[in-house]
Amino acid sequence: MSSTPIRYSEFPKELPTDDPDDVLFNSLYGVRTIELNRPKKLNSLNGSMARKILPRLREWEKSHLANIVIISGAGPKAFCAGGDVAELALQNKQGPEGQKKSADYFALEYKLDHLIATYSKPYIAVMDGITMGGGVGLSVHAPFRIATEKTVFAMPETTIGFFPDVGGSFFLPRLDGEIGTYLALTSERLHGVQAFYAGVATHYIDSSVLAQMTSRLSELVFNDHATLQRRLQIIDSTISEFASTLPSPDSYESAKHGDLSGDLREAIDRTFKYDTVEEILSALRKESESADQKLAEWANATQKTIALRSPTSLRVTLRQLREGRQWNISETFVREHKIASKFMAHPDFVEGVTARLINKPPTKPQWKPATLAEVSETDVDEFFATPSEEEALTLVTPYEGALDQRYTEYPHGVFALPTESDIQNVVRSYGRQGSKKVVEEVLKKWNHKAGVKEKVQEVLARKTVSTDGKAISWKSKGAHL
Structure with missing residues (x-):
């Protein structure tokens, strides 16, 4: 049994300063829709949005008229490109008080992600467009995750001196082989159907039929006594009606190394299976001498990519993925909140966000420590200290019919590819x-x-x-x- 304390608290309340229109809610017969409505910010998630979505999800859990929840993003570019990290970096510069505010934002976000991961009603995430960071938390734990030709999936946190949070400790190590380790350490992007084949999405549908799919789902009527599993099976069959011919994973020009299959996939499993970043880099150096020119190019490019990342982030992320394989779903978010809070007080987060996202044009971050050798095991241990009962993240109280709060494998795996x-x-x-x-x-x-x-x-x-x-x-x- 996990020694991490799991505690519950009430729902957060909206604040008078919250933007009234950053999330739009709607009803269509039995369907309830959530539309993230900050298209100019690529629908980046902030506290105002989380404070609206959390109570609405609970309200729908209680309603006999709400059958299915569908979440999507406004505008043509993004489902949700992440959290509003620029705002957090500015807060962190204010010292401990600002860092506490940033940690409180992550607490709010993780409560929402955990509620989605254990939700008592069918929940569908439409990953149409950029789906990164905070957007991954809103989608990847759902029983249904729809990729389209516009999907661009990534966990780019090590680029900004952070770690793949929002439940990344749970879902990344449970992807096949070392796909999760590879995506986490490199921030590699998956485009369209690649997210489906990698196990990130459960379905692939052309964006042109999403509106028809929503209309069709709204017409579904469930028997009052139907179990959640039976309802999910009916929804799965309905979504599948809209799946047309799948494109080739090689058909995305912008994804140089995105099709994680065949020889490349074997190389990923070979090189990313190690428990230290140094061993992974050593395996990549060996791979760069491969007679297969494409694999040698990939290995060289991957070494260069990892060299640009925050050394602290790399060490913490690899440990997180190895330990997270043993964490249950609730423990995941409690432990991640401790790690996130620690990063708010670490210089790399402010440096990474400032250099990569705030500075125009972006600049090269100056990490502290600057090398892997300077990041000691003791430094990493501090991120993984079990939170005390007082500092542990409190989750929202589960509603009747919610999933097991301590599951260690996703209960809805059957809806994705085997x-x-x-x-x-x-x-x-x-x-x-x-x-x-x-x-x-x-x-x-x-x-x-x-x-x-x-x-x-x-x-x-x-x-x-x-x-x-x-x-x-x-x-x-x-x-x-």
Whole structure:
């Protein structure tokens, strides 16, 4: 059992200074919509928005008329590009009082993310456009996460002297292989269908049919006695009606290394499996000597990318991902709040935000400490000290029907593509009958979901061997990756 204290408190209240129009709420029959409405700021999340969304989500939990919640962003560019970190950096410059205000903002944000992660009603996040940082917290813990051709997903926190928060400790280590470690340390962007194949999104839909999908969902009528799981299954089938032909993950010009499959994926798992940043960099140096020119280019570029990041952020992030694999969903946000509060008092956050986001044009951050060697284990330990009962983040009291507050695996995994371990289990049962049989069985289990066949075929090509030309078995760990 976790030793991290889990405590609950009441909902935050709106303040007189809050912007009345930064979030728009609407109803369409059984659907309740949340529209983040700061398009000029790429719908960046702030305290005013969180204070509105939290009580509204609770109100809908209590309403028999509210069947489904859908969250989206206003304007053509972004779902939500992150939190309003420029404001936090300015506050932090005021010293301990300002840093406490910034820590309080993260408390508010994490309460909201945790409520979404354990919500008692179906919740759909439409990741149409830029989805980063704070936008990831509003979407990635939901049972349904819709990517479109405009989706640009990233966790760019190490770029600004921070760490991948908003529950990143939970969802990143639970992605296949070392995808989560790679995304966290490099801030690599996933475009469109790449977010779907990586397991970040559960569905891929063209943005032109989103309005029709919302109308169709609003018409759904659930039996009063239907369980949450049954309702989610009906919604899953309905969303799937709008999934058309999937584009190729290689079709995004702006994503040089975005298709995380085949040889590149093997290289990611090979190089990012280590528990120290130095070992990862060493593995990348070795990879940069590869005879495969594309892999060598990728390894060189990745080394340069990591060298630009805050050394403190890199060390804290890698430890966070390794430890977070053991944290439950509530513990995740309590522990992350402690880490975030510590970063508010660390010089790298103000330096990173100022250099990368406030200065025009952006400048190169001067990190303190400047090198990995100068960041000691004791320095990192301070971020991971278990919070005392007094300082521990309080979460909002769960409503009747809420999900288990201490789950350690997402309860709705079946709505995304199968994971590699799901596929491995089917190989164990049916591998003797060949790859075709394995693909058939996974397709049947996942209700012939779009993208399943492609993912299974890619995983089988990378992870299985055949000795007789038909029967397949999973490669042992010692085998060449």
